[in-house]
Amino acid sequence: WLSYDEATDKVFCEICCSASKMHVPLPNTSRDKDSYVAFIQHGFVNWKALERLNSHEESNLHSAASHALAAVEAGVNIVAACSQGKQKQMQEARRALLTVLSSLQYLACQGHAICGHVDEEANLNQLLTLCADDIPELKSWLNCTTYKWISHDIINEMLSIMAYNVLHTLMKEIHEAVFYAIIVDKTTDISVREQVSFCFRIVKEDLVVEEISFWLLHNRFYLSTDKCRGQCYDGAANVAGHRCGLQALVQEEEPRAVFVHCLAHTLNLVVQDVAQSIGMCRTFLSLIGDLITLVKASPKCLVWFEKFQQEEDKV
Known part of the structure; x- marks a missing residue:
């Protein structure tokens, strides 16, 4: 594929030059640009670095040009051939990405740690390495040096999308219910940050009662109070107060939302009083x-x- 120009004392790639004259779409990465300049545009003249010849022969630019000329000789439409190659590349990348998502979902559902002290020891990386033995697309994906989509920020974003999808699915089930009741309580986590827990109690079509719990910091449900038929809190004045408590505010919007003092909380108070007395x-x-x-x-x-x-x- 080498072509020597005696007038300029430079070497060109005949295959890449022919493909460029035919206006074939060629790869445009930084490494491909160097090969394009050296073997198509200006010519190669650095005789002290002959290993660049082997490097160019193994480059994506040379490979794409070779496939394009082979397609022309076989009478195949170049644009269609390039489109098929691009579609294949997209399918392989999609399969690799779906494997990353499924592995992350498995670890999250099983409650296993995702990260480790170092990235090489992380459960996610170890699981992906194991899956790569059976999935060639994933193995080539993990061998990429520019992108892998398994950085900490990307993994956190994937987990957030999964969590939102679960929340959306559960909320859809609550929206489809005819009526619902709410049970609300609040507590603090290990970082002493206050969280509010919502428990929705709904009745299925087969009259089976189901409770769906959420631990939330900042979320919106967009639920209509017209379907609320019950509300249950502890005895705190801010929720159980008959004038300014939450139950009173809800009943102003929906009088049929009956307030019930939490029986578990009542039993706990009784046991405390009995134990003290x-x-x-x-x-x-x-x-x-x-x-x-x-x-x-x-x-x-x-x-x-x-x-x-x-x-x-x-x-």
């Missing part, structure tokens, strides 16, 4: 706590307790 009850509850600690600390006792629970369930 009656010493025998306090001692009994302490004994129960010690028994639970003992069972959890002993593998044999834990196995025995699980068998006992299974027998109770059968009864």
Whole structure:
């Protein structure tokens, strides 16, 4: 494929020059631009760097030009051939990206850590390396030096998209329900940041009650209060107050949204009062706590307790 120009004492690539004269679309990366300038536009003259000849022969530019000329000799439409090659490249990249997404989804659903102390030890990278043995497209994708789409920012963005998709699916189910009730409570996480938990209670078409819980910081549901038939909170004044509490504000919008004081919270308050007032009850509850600690600390006792629970369930 080498063509020597005696007048300029330079070497050109005959295949690439022919493809360029035919206005064939050729790769346009930085490395391809160097080959284009050296072997098509100005000619190659650096005789001390003959390894550039092998480098050009293995380049995408030379390969694309060779395929284009072969297509012309075979009577194939060059544009169609390039389009087919591009479509194949897109399909391979799409399959590799879907594998990255499915691997990330698996780790997230199983509750496994995604990152490690170093990227090479991360569960995601190890899982992708394992999958690459059976998926050639993924292996070439991971060997890319310019992009892999597995950086920390990209992974966080993928997780956010998955979380939003789950939230959207659940909210669609709530929107399709005829009526719903809400249970709201708030707590603080390990970073002492307040979070609000929403639990929606809906009735399916087969009259089966289903509860859907969300832990939220900043989200909007766009739910109509016309379908709200119940609301349940603890005894705090900001939610249970009969004048300015949340339940009163909701009932102003929808009077049929009946407020119920959380029974679990009421039971907890009763147990606290009983334990403080009656010493025998306090001692009994302490004994129960010690028994639970003992069972959890002993593998044999834990196995025995699980068998006992299974027998109770059968009864």
